[in-house]
Amino acid sequence: MAGPVGTPAMRAHWPYLQAYFVRGATCWVAARAVAAIVALFASLPALPVSTAAALEAVIVSVALGVVDTLRRREMALIGNLAIHPVVFIGALAMPAAVGELSLRAIESGLR
Amino acid sequence: MTSVLTADCVGKSFDGRRVLTSASLRAVAGELRVMLGRNGVGKSTLIKIAAGRIAPDSGVVHCDGRVHPRASLRRLALRGVFYLPDHDLLSNAFTIRRQLEMIRRRFDGGDVTAAVARMGVPGVLDRRPFQLSGGELRRTEIAAALVRRPTCLLADEPLRGIPPKDAEAIVGVLSEMAADGAAVVITGHEVSALLDAADHVTWCTSGTTYELGPPAIATKHEQFRRDYLGTWYRASGL
Numbered sequence: 001m002a003g004p005v006g007t008p009a010m011r012a013h014w015p016y017l018q019a020y021f022v023r024g025a026t027c028w029v030a031a032r033a034v035a036a037i038v039a040l041f042a043s044l045p046a047l048p049v050s051t052a053a054a055l056e057a058v059i060v061s062v063a064l065g066v067v068d069t070l071r072r073r074e075m076a077l078i079g080n081l082a083i084h085p086v087v088f089i090g091a092l093a094m095p096a097a098v099g100e101l102s103l104r105a106i107e108s109g110l111r
Numbered sequence: 112m113t114s115v116l117t118a119d120c121v122g123k124s125f126d127g128r129r130v131l132t133s134a135s136l137r138a139v140a141g142e143l144r145v146m147l148g149r150n151g152v153g154k155s156t157l158i159k160i161a162a163g164r165i166a167p168d169s170g171v172v173h174c175d176g177r178v179h180p181r182a183s184l185r186r187l188a189l190r191g192v193f194y195l196p197d198h199d200l201l202s203n204a205f206t207i208r209r210q211l212e213m214i215r216r217r218f219d220g221g222d223v224t225a226a227v228a229r230m231g232v233p234g235v236l237d238r239r240p241f242q243l244s245g246g247e248l249r250r251t252e253i254a255a256a257l258v259r260r261p262t263c264l265l266a267d268e269p270l271r272g273i274p275p276k277d278a279e280a281i282v283g284v285l286s287e288m289a290a291d292g293a294a295v296v297i298t299g300h301e302v303s304a305l306l307d308a309a310d311h312v313t314w315c316t317s318g319t320t321y322e323l324g325p326p327a328i329a330t331k332h333e334q335f336r337r338d339y340l341g342t343w344y345r346a347s348g349l
Contacts, residue, residue, distance in 0.1 A: 015213040019205060073199040077210065079164065079184030080193055080200070080259070081217050 016081055017091050020065070025095035027064035031057055032099070049107045054100035058093055065092035113140040114173075115263045115294040116192060118161035121170035122318075123153070132318035133170075136161045138263045138294035143286055145305045146298045147339060148315030154298045155197060155267050157315065161296075162194035162265045163187045174263075191262030193255075195269060200252045201240045207251055208236040214258050226257040231280065245272040253281055256288070263294040270301045282308040302340065306330065314339065 035057070036046040066089075069078070078088060116138040123131040130153040138144065138161075148154050160167045163182035172182035175190045184194055201210050211223040227233055230250040232243075240248055249269065256264055269285070270278045278301055286308045289295045299305055306312070312329035314321045316338065323329035330336065 012216050012219070015209065015216050019209070019213070023204075072202050072204050074202045074204070076164070076184070076194060076196045076200050077202055077213075079162075080188050080255075081213060082185045082188040084185065 020091035024092035028061040028096035031060045058096040061096035062092045117173045121167045134320040138296045140294045142310040143289040143295045144311045145309040146313045154315045193259045193261035195266040197267040203241045220258040226254040230254040266297040278304045
C-alpha cells in the first residue's frame with residue numbers, strides 16, 4: 001500500500017480497504033456495546049477509556065473481524081486480491097483505534 | 112510450451128490418509144489443460160496446493176520461473192494466478208459489482224459490465240451471491256476470472272451444476288482465455304464438454320498423475336478408458 005490517498009496505488013486498494021474498514025468499525029461498535037451492557041449489569045463504568053481497555057477493544061474487534069471473514073469464507077477472495085495479512089488486520093484495527101482515540105478525546109473534553 | 116505454474120511431485124496426507132503420493136500439475140501458456148479423475152483421488156487437493164491454498168507435505172510449486180517453497184495464493188496472485196475454488200469464491204457480504212470492481216481496480220482488470228454480459232448474466236451486478244442460482248453464481252465467478260485477466264487460471268470444477276448448453280459456453284470462454292495466452296487448468300467430470308475443448312489431459316489416480324496428452328490420444332489409453340471413462344467413450348464414438 002504505497003503512496004498517499006489519491007495515487008493510483010491507493011485507488012487500486014481502496015475498494016477492499018473500505019469494505020474491511022466498515023467491517024472493523026461494525027465489530028468495534030458491537031464489542032464496545034456488549035462490554036458496556038455487561039459493565040452496566042456489574043455496576044462498572046460503561047465506557048472505560050484506559051489504555052488497557054482501548055487495547056482490549058482493538059484486539060477483540062480485530063478477532064471478531066477475522067472470525068466474521070472466516071465465517072463468510074472470504075479467504076479465496078482475499079487471496080485472489082493478493083491482500084497482505086498485515087494490511088487486512090490493519091484495515092480491521094484502524095476503525096477501532098480511531099474509535100478509541102475519539103472516546104478518549106471526548107472524555108478529556110468532558111472533564 | 113512455456114510452463115507458467117508447476118506443482119511438482121506433490122505429496123499430501125489428511126489425518127494419516129495419503130491422498131497424493133507424487134502428483135504433478137502443469138499450467139502451460141496458451142493451453143487449456145483438463146485434469147480428470149474419480150472422486151476422492153486428490154484433484155481438488157492438487158489444484159489447491161498449486162494455488163497456494165494449502166501446503167503440501169512434499170513437493171514444490173514453481174511459478175513464473177521461480178520456486179515458491181511456501182507458496183501462498185497472495186504471492187501467486189501477484190504473479191498473475193487466479194484460483195477459482197469449487198465454491199465460495201465470492202462473498203455474500205458484498206454485491207457482485209463491488210467484488211468485481213475490487214478485482215478490476217486491484218489488477219487494472221477488464222470491464223466488469225462486459226464480463227458479466229459475456230457470461231450471460233448481465234442482471235447480477237447489484238445482487239449478492241446468495242441471491243443467485245447455482246448456475247448464475249458459477250458464471251459470475253467465471254466473469255470474475257475474465258475481469259482479472261490472469262496469466263494462469265486454476266479452476267476447480269467450473270462446470271459443476273451447470274446445464275450442458277451453459278457448460279459449452281463456459282468452456283468456450285475458458286478456451287478463448289487460453290487462446291489469448293493464459294495457462295488454464297480445470298478439473299471436472301463433464302467429460303464430453305471438457306474433452307471437446309482440452310488441449311491436454313492429465314489423469315489423476317492412485318495418488319499420482321499421468322500426462323496423457325491431447326484428448327485424441329488420451330481416450331485411446333486403455334487403463335484410462337477402463338478405470339475412468341467406463342463405457343462413455345464407446346457411446347461418444349471416440
